[in-house]
Amino acid sequence: MSGDNEETQTAEETPVEEKEVQEKTISPEKAEEAKLKARYPNLGNKPGGSDLLRKRLQKGQKYFDSGDYNMAKAKIKNKQLPTAAPEKTEITGDHIPTPQDLPQRKPSLVASKLAG
Amino acid sequence: MAGPGGGSNDVQWCFSQVKGAIDDDVAEADIISTVEFNQSGELLATGDKGGRVVIFQQEQESKNKLQCRGEYNVYSTFQSHEPEFDYLKSLEIEEKINKIRWLPQKNAAHFLLSTNDKTIKLWKISERDKRPEGYNLKEEDGRYRDPNTVTTLRVPVFRPMDLMVEASPRRVFANAHTYHINSISVNSDCETYLSADDLRVNLWHLEITDRSFNIVDIKPANMEDLTEVITAAEFHPNQCNTFVYSSSKGTIRLCDMRAAALCDSHAKLFEEPEDPNNRSFFSEIISSISDVKFSHSGRYMMTRDYLSVKIWDLNMESRPVETYQVHEYLRSKLCSLYENDCIFDKFECCWNGNDSVVMTGSYNNFFRMFDRGYQQDMTLEASRENSKPRSVLKPRKVSTGGKRKKDEISVDSLDFNKKILHTAWHPLDNIIAVATTNNLYIFQDKLN
Numbered sequence: 001m002s003g004d005n006e007e008t009q010t011a012e013e014t015p016v017e018e019k020e021v022q023e024k025t026i027s028p029e030k031a032e033e034a035k036l037k038a039r040y041p042n043l044g045n046k047p048g049g050s051d052l053l054r055k056r057l058q059k060g061q062k063y064f065d066s067g068d069y070n071m072a073k074a075k076i077k078n079k080q081l082p083t084a085a086p087e088k089t090e091i092t093g094d095h096i097p098t099p100q101d102l103p104q105r106k107p108s109l110v111a112s113k114l115a116g
Numbered sequence: 117m118a119g120p121g122g123g124s125n126d127v128q129w130c131f132s133q134v135k136g137a138i139d140d141d142v143a144e145a146d147i148i149s150t151v152e153f154n155q156s157g158e159l160l161a162t163g164d165k166g167g168r169v170v171i172f173q174q175e176q177e178s179k180n181k182l183q184c185r186g187e188y189n190v191y192s193t194f195q196s197h198e199p200e201f202d203y204l205k206s207l208e209i210e211e212k213i214n215k216i217r218w219l220p221q222k223n224a225a226h227f228l229l230s231t232n233d234k235t236i237k238l239w240k241i242s243e244r245d246k247r248p249e250g251y252n253l254k255e256e257d258g259r260y261r262d263p264n265t266v267t268t269l270r271v272p273v274f275r276p277m278d279l280m281v282e283a284s285p286r287r288v289f290a291n292a293h294t295y296h297i298n299s300i301s302v303n304s305d306c307e308t309y310l311s312a313d314d315l316r317v318n319l320w321h322l323e324i325t326d327r328s329f330n331i332v333d334i335k336p337a338n339m340e341d342l343t344e345v346i347t348a349a350e351f352h353p354n355q356c357n358t359f360v361y362s363s364s365k366g367t368i369r370l371c372d373m374r375a376a377a378l379c380d381s382h383a384k385l386f387e388e389p390e391d392p393n394n395r396s397f398f399s400e401i402i403s404s405i406s407d408v409k410f411s412h413s414g415r416y417m418m419t420r421d422y423l424s425v426k427i428w429d430l431n432m433e434s435r436p437v438e439t440y441q442v443h444e445y446l447r448s449k450l451c452s453l454y455e456n457d458c459i460f461d462k463f464e465c466c467w468n469g470n471d472s473v474v475m476t477g478s479y480n481n482f483f484r485m486f487d488r489g490y491q492q493d494m495t496l497e498a499s500r501e502n503s504k505p506r507s508v509l510k511p512r513k514v515s516t517g518g519k520r521k522k523d524e525i526s527v528d529s530l531d532f533n534k535k536i537l538h539t540a541w542h543p544l545d546n547i548i549a550v551a552t553t554n555n556l557y558i559f560q561d562k563l564n
Contacts, residue, residue: 027394027396029398029399029447029450031448032398032447032448032450032451033396033397033398033450033451035451036397036450036454037397039451043397052401053342053344053345053364054339056314056345057314057345059296110145110166111168112164112166112168112170112193113136113137114135114146114148114162114170114556115193116137
C-alpha cells in the first residue's frame with residue numbers, strides 16, 4: 001500500500017524538535033478551546049462532564065403532560081401557548097409540547113432500498 | 117487461509133458493488149447503522165435506522181477466472197425492530213438497529229442477534245427449497261377437501277420449489293436495560309452472550325429470555341457523581357471467561373468472570389497516561405472510545421477514539437503498542453466540530469483476517485487503512501464517481517499545510533455530513549464492506 005509514514009506512531013517519544021515547537025506555540029486544541037470559550041462564555045468548566053453524560057442518558061425522552069396542556073389551553077384562550085418556566089431541573093424543551101408536536105412513529109413498511 | 121491482507125505493497129483496492137439509492141435525498145430510515153460479515157464471510161448483514169435488516173449472500177465462485185470472487189446479492193430482508201413508546205417513562209424507543217452479531221453456524225440455518233436501544237432479538241434465517249405435495253385432506257391450493265370424496269390414500273411427497281429464505285424471531289430478550297444498549301457480543305462458548313448499555317453489562321444465555329445476569333454495574337449511587345459511561349463491550353474470541361468494556365474517558369477494563377459474579381473490579385485497566393499540560397476542554401470528549409475490537413488471535417485489542425486508532429497488547433496495560441492517526445488535521449477544527457456535534461460521532465474499526473491491517477472510517481466518505489507490518493497507511497474514498505466495475509481506487513490525500521497539491525482536498529472542503537462510521541472486513545479474504553450514510557459499498561483487492 002502506498003502512503004506516508006508520518007502519521008503512524010509507535011510507543012516511543014516524539015522527537016525533541018517537535019516538542020520544542022509545541023512549547024513555543026499554543027497547541028491547536030487549546031486554541032480551539034479558547035475559540036469555544038469566546039463564543040460561549042457560560043460554558044461550564046467541567047470538560048465533557050456529567051452534564052453531557054446526563055444529556056446522553058436522557059436521549060429519547062419526550063414530554064407530554066395532558067394536565068399542563070389543558071391548563072395552558074384554559075389560561076390563554078386565543079393567544080399562543082406560553083413558554084415553560086425557566087427553572088426546570090429536567091430538560092423539557094422551551095415550549096409545552098402539544099399532541100401535534102409528538103411525531104407519529106410508524107414502523108417502516110417500505111422495504112430497505114439496499115434490497116432494491 | 118486468507119490471502120495477503122496487506123503486508124504487500126501490491127495490494128490495490130477495486131470497486132466491486134454498491135447497494136442503495138442513488139438520490140441525495142436520504143430518508144432517515146435508510147441510514148445504515150451497522151454492518152457485519154458472518155464467520156465464513158458468505159453472508160453480509162446490514163441494519164438501518166428504520167429497524168430493517170438486509171442480508172446479502174456471496175454467489176458461489178464461478179468458473180470464470182476473471183471473476184474469482186462471487187458478488188453479494190440480497191438473500192433475505194426483514195423488519196427486525198419497530199418503534200415503541202414507553203408511556204411510563206415518556207421514552208421514545210427507536211427502532212434503529214445498533215448492532216448485529218452472527219452466531220457461529222451449527223446447522224443449515226443461520227442465526228443472528230440484532231439489537232436496538234432496549235431489546236435484543238435472535239433471528240433464524242433458513243432456506244426452504246422443497247414443499248410437501250399430495251395431501252389427502254387438502255387441495256394443492258390449501259382448501260380442505262370434503263372427506264366424503266376421499267376414496268384412496270396417498271403418501272405426500274416433497275417436491276422442489278423456488279428457494280425461499282425465511283427469517284423468524286426465535287427469542288426476544290427484553291426488559292433488561294434501563295439505558296441504551298450499545299454493544300452485544302457472542303461468547304466463544306456459543307451458549308451465552310453479553311449486552312452492554314451506558315452503565316451496565318448483562319450476561320444472557322441464548323436459550324433463556326426471562327433472566328439475565330448483571331455482570332458490570334457502574335451506576336453511581338448519586339447520578340450527580342456520574343463521570344463516565346460504558347461505550348462498548350466485547351467477549352474475548354477464545355477465552356470464554358474474559359471480556360472488555362471501554363469508557364467515555366478513554367479507558368478499557370478487562371474482566372474475568374471466574375473472579376466474581378459481579379465484575380465491577382477489573383482484572384486489568386488499560387489507560388494511556390495523559391500529559392496534563394496538553395489537557396483542554398476537548399481532551400476527555402475526544403478520548404472517549406467509540407469501539408473496541410479484539411484481534412482474531414486474541415492477543416491484541418484495538419480501540420477507536422475520535423482522532424486515532426490504538427492497538428493494545430493485552431499483556432501491557434500502561435499504554436498502547438501502536439497508535440495511528442486517522443485525521444489529525446481535525447484537531448484544529450475541534451471548536452466547530454463541537455458546535456455541529458460531529459465531535460460525538462461514533463466511528464467503528466475492524467481487523468482484517470490475519471490481523472495485519474486495520475481499517476476505520478472518516479469524513480467526506482473517506483476511510484483509512486493501516487498496515488501494521490509495513491507501517492503504511494492509505495486513505496480511500498467510497499463514492500459513486502469511482503464506481504466502475506473493477507476500477508482501482510485511487511488513494512486520497514487531505515492537504516494540511518498552506519499549499520494544496522493537485523488532487524488533494526483541503527480540510528475546509530471536507531463534507532462532514534458524509535461520514536463512514538461502519539466498516540467490515542471479510543474474515544478470510546480481502547473483501548471489505550463500507551457503509552456511507554445510506555449506501556453500502558463492497559470493495560475487493562485486485563486479483564492478478
